[in-house]
Amino acid sequence: MSSTAPAPLALPHDRLAGALAALAARLGPRGVVTDPAAMAPYLIEPRGLYAGAAPAILRPATTAEVADCVATCAEAGLALVPQSGNTGLVGGQVPFGALLLSLERLDKVRAVDATDLTLTVEAGVTLHAARAAAEAADCLFPLSIASEGTCRIGGNLATNAGGTAVLRYGNMRELTLGLEVVLADGRVWNGLSRLRKDNTGYDLKDLFVGSEGTLGIITAAVLRLFPKSRSRTTFLAGLADPHAVLAFLRRLRAAGGDAVTGFEMMPRFGMETVLAHMPGAVRALAGDHAFFALAELTSTRRDDDLPALAEAVLAEAFAAGEVEDAVIAASEAQSEALWKLREDLSEAQKFEGGSIKHDVSVPVSRVADFVVTASRLCAAHMPGVRVCAFGHVGDGNIHFNLSQPVGMEKAAFLARWEEFNRLVHDHVAALGGSISAEHGIGLLKREELVRYKDEVALDLMAALKAALDPKGLLNPGKVLTPSSRAARSS
Known part of the structure; x- marks a missing residue:
């Protein structure tokens, strides 16, 4: 790993006891957790890379209570680590001796406005609940990531989450109009604006989106909604290499424009891993293909003939030698089955042993060059390493993951993380890319x-x-x- 766990913070115990007593009186019996068994789920991040420690978990239920927690801790000189759903992948939500402030009880949908196309939610609302609230108003909140049932809006904002629909709608920063933030001294900045235009000074919200709780604690947000899609077509294509994938993306975008909502790439190894390990996974294409492209077209118009558009583009791609085989979903169930192949990939990788993961981005035009060259560099560095390069080709974000060689010890493989960072990240930098596309920096990076x-x-x-x-x-x-x-x- 790039970063090892830091030495635990030494909090001033005299001030800690007084602060916890005051906060317990303010927050009530559910607001301060000190039982080790109850605290344990908050202290380990999903991949088990970091196991933290905290003297207590603070669980405020309102913005005012969050402000009380922050002000009390600031006065006592006590460090705080905010946490929403604890689904982060870079260790940013893990405390190492600091108090942990969980936002899970701030779980209210405050307002939905179908005319303004806005959704105002608290930081502890799950992404699934936010999407459901939009759906109930016949609108769309387009952020879509595999952990939507457990991740929460506060964490999505703190890490500037991306997902599969960035190509069409943008990432969390573009999906946010306003924020409510508790500052480091306990003051509350009420920036819950629903305005699309506001040039009165600095755009403060962008300081906090993506800041991982290091500048302030986001307690609520005004999110952008969109008209709900009325028609949808999903299709999977098999292709020979990443350059063919990129050529197919160009062709599809030229024909489909903003109808192209998603465009995801998977390698053969990734597809075979899902088919081997994930219940209900069904092979969609019979042939053997080095790469797969999963694409989705959507429209707000019911009468748009998206299947015909998909067929026309695929016919052109076949003729140009870009696509080897393809299937178009004929129903919602088939569409969901195709997406499940992609969404289950991260989980399926666990069955193949240790995985060294890189969440990177490069200009879209360089995605194919990056995947080909980085794969070659890693294979030369460790014969037998299995490259699983997949992700959001349409916005240049590739999850360049490496599974351990068959027969190698997991610990020995993960000990080589730093070596692979140099190979992958140096190449990313040479292409003008970023070492973190959507997971953040946290501790890992x-x-x-x-x-x-x-x-x-x-x-x-x-x-x-x-x-x-x-x-x-x-x-x-x-x-x-x-x-x-x-x-x-x-």
Whole structure:
């Protein structure tokens, strides 16, 4: 891994006891958790890379209670780590001696407006509940990720989540109009604006989206909604290589325009892994293909003939030698089955042993070059390593994952994480890409950020952290550390 767990924070116990007593009186019996068994699920992140520790879990139920927690801890000099659904993949939500502040009880849908096309929700609302609230108003909230049943809006905002529909609708930053944020001193910034245009100074919300709880704690948000799709066509194509995938994407976008809502790539190894390990997975194409492209067209018009559009584009792609075989879903059930092949891939990889994962992005035009070259570099570095490069080709975000060679010990493989980081991330940087596309920095990529981020950008980030959290009490040690600039210059 790029970052090992830091040494536990030493909190001032005299002030800690007083603060917890005051907060227990304010938050009630459900608001402060100290039982080790009840705390355990909050302290381990999903992949088991980090196991944290905390003296207590704070569980406020309102923004005012969050503000009380933050103000009390700020006065006592106690560090806080905010957490929403604990589905993050870079360790940003894990405490190492700090108090953990869970936002799961802030779970109210405050307002839905089908005319403004806005949804106002609290940070503890699950993504599934947010999408359901939009659906009930005959609208669409388009963020779509595999963990939607457990991830929460606060975490989606804190990591600027992406998912499968970024190609059409943008990531979480583009889907957000306003925020409510508890600042490091306990004050509440009410920026819950529903305006599409507001040029009255700096756009403060963008400071907090993607900041992973290091600048303030997001408690609510105004999210953008869209007209609900009335027609949908999903299809899966088999292709020979990533360059054919990219050519097919260009062809589809030229014909479909904004109707192209999703475009995902999977390699043969990924598809075979899903088919081998995931219940209910069904092979959709009979032939053997090195890569697969899963595409979706949607429209707000019921009479748009999307299947005909898909057939026409596929016919052209067949003639051009880009597509080897394809299937178009003939029903909603078939569409869901095709998407399940893609959505189950991350889970299926667990059955193949250790996995070294890279969440990267490059310009869309360089996706094929990246996948081909990075795969070659990794295969040369470790014979037998199994590359699983998949993801959101339409926005340049590739999950470049490596499964251990058959027969190799998992621990021995994961110990080589740093070596593969250099191969993959150096190539990403050479192509003008990013080492984190949608998972954030957290703890896992903290040193990688220092290595690859522009020096002036690091200075600006450190200045923002110092200005908004001068005591360094919000999610300490994540994204940036006081030593980050020194580490870069050494």
